[in-house]
Amino acid sequence: MTMTKAELLKLVRAKCLDCGADSPKEVDLCPVTGCSLYTVRFGKDPTKRVLSPEKAAALGERLRKARTKKNPTPTAEEKPNRLTLTSR
Numbered sequence: 001m002t003m004t005k006a007e008l009l010k011l012v013r014a015k016c017l018d019c020g021a022d023s024p025k026e027v028d029l030c031p032v033t034g035c036s037l038y039t040v041r042f043g044k045d046p047t048k049r050v051l052s053p054e055k056a057a058a059l060g061e062r063l064r065k066a067r068t069k070k071n072p073t074p075t076a077e078e079k080p081n082r083l084t085l086t087s088r
């Protein structure tokens with residue numbers, strides 16, 4: 001059986017809630033830092049980047065510019081005239 005990362009994290013969260021008497025606060029305050037599930041006890045990927053809105057906007061703008069540079073939108077003169085192509 002193959003399991004996705006999200007499914008696995010969900011299982012870890014359920015295990016940690018079970019360990020913490022079904023209390024999210026107990027899981028939050030878990031003192032067992034040596035437990036192999038400790039870093040993923042919230043059911044979230046700890047390696048996933050969390051960006052501030054400003055940083056996310058800056059990265060989005062950089063990506064938009066890179067895409068435009070790689071695949072520029074044709075100007076009005078460069079676009080084929082649909083009326084002349086479809087008319088008979």
Ligand code: SF4
Pocket residue numbers: 015016017019020027030031032035036037038039041
């Ligand atoms: S990290 Fe380990 S000890 Fe802490 S709640 Fe999860 S399973 Fe229990």
